[in-house]
Amino acid sequence: KGENRLGDSITYTSNSYEGFKVLATFIAEDDVDADNGYSMAVTYGDSALKKSAVYASIAADSEVNGYDVVRASIQGKVEDFKLGAMYQTQEKVDGSAEGDGYLLNAAYSMGKNTFKVQYQAMDFDDSDDKTAISVGVDHKLNKNIKVFGFYSSFDMDNNVDQDYLGLGMEYKF
Template identity: 55%
Template sequence: MFAKTFISIALALSCVATAQAKDWEIYGKINVSAQQSDEGEGSFGELKSNASRFGIQGDYALEEGLTLIYQLEWEVDPSDEANEKNIKSRNQFIGLQGVFGTVTAGRHDTALKLSQGKLDLFNDYEADLKSLWKGENRMSDSVAYSSPSFQGFKLLLTHVMEDEADAKSAQSYAVVYGDESLKDTAWYASIAMDSEMNGYDASRATVQVKVADFKLGAMVQQQEEVETGEKADGYMANIAYPLNKWELKAQYQTLEDDDGISAGADYKLGKNTKLFGWYSSFDFDTKVDSDYVAVGIEHKF
């Protein structure tokens, strides 16, 4: 399986080169940390890969003002399992861009997941939003649409096909405003909802602002399990502050009686490389509390 995957990658690269694409690149990141974890049965150390990944993406100019776009991305784990357990699929799609916006088909993050922008300061770590909330979905059989920007506003739509006779399709919708990196605008905001997505309906509102050098963020979510009708509400708030080569950050998230708090710092070693450390603690109503502390390194290429 592992060998077949890399043969497929090589073939994809060959096809791209043959087509003489307008632009294509291999990209990725390696993020590995030494982590001490306590999940109720005693503390233990482990080496963790935090969504390390690589991929191929590019575009190709067509007629009628259209551009073909594509992306093939995989997650890898340099710290743990080998062979076929080491690699799994992430966003993989083909699509078209034009004056109408962008349409893609394949495996893709849903509109609701994308609507968070870069708000989650502990994305891919133990305190990732998905640790408490539903809605962080990357779905196969997805047709996705992103509109052109109109006075800073964009519309995101996702339709997930049934894939089998007795299944249901699912939809995800979002309206976003501003620059998620807070470079072109001083604030970013979005509202989003899921319908029948992975067994849940969910709605989410997000806002992030830059005040002086501080980045302040907040998010509220409502979710309902479709089969049982069980509902849950939660909110999240965070703050980040740059200090020379450091970025200091803290985040708090709840879902009903469950909550988690995290604090950490990143230290920039270069344009694409950083050291980091963080601590996360979860207080659960119906299961054992958990605590984590980690230090690590990330390099993007």
């Protein structure tokens, strides 16, 4: 939860003030009986880590897609390594389900390649725990084109485990 791409919304992003930004979003519900959602965030630094060595954010969703979510994340760069962490808590608006989770990731750049690894875990109140590990590599062909591949394995506790292999190409215009 918390990764929503919803329509019918208005977003405000402030100018940067000494590295800090404030973001606010109002999400209008399509259903007349549903409550509108709100999302707020405060960020610090540059998310691409090109202008700052650290990026941090805290965000909260209220009644967005049926959930209240709070998420804190941080990432930093040390030489050729990028390290990141995130913590999230989520609760269904009607109070019927909640969960807490975290993820840790690292990326190492070597020449035209970036090697990546990520571990994530989510603990739900109904004891249905889920974990995943992903490994991947990006290879820059030139300034605008990269090819990438990854493998992810999900341990779904009370459900069937899932494995994914992905290959792709990204072209920036």
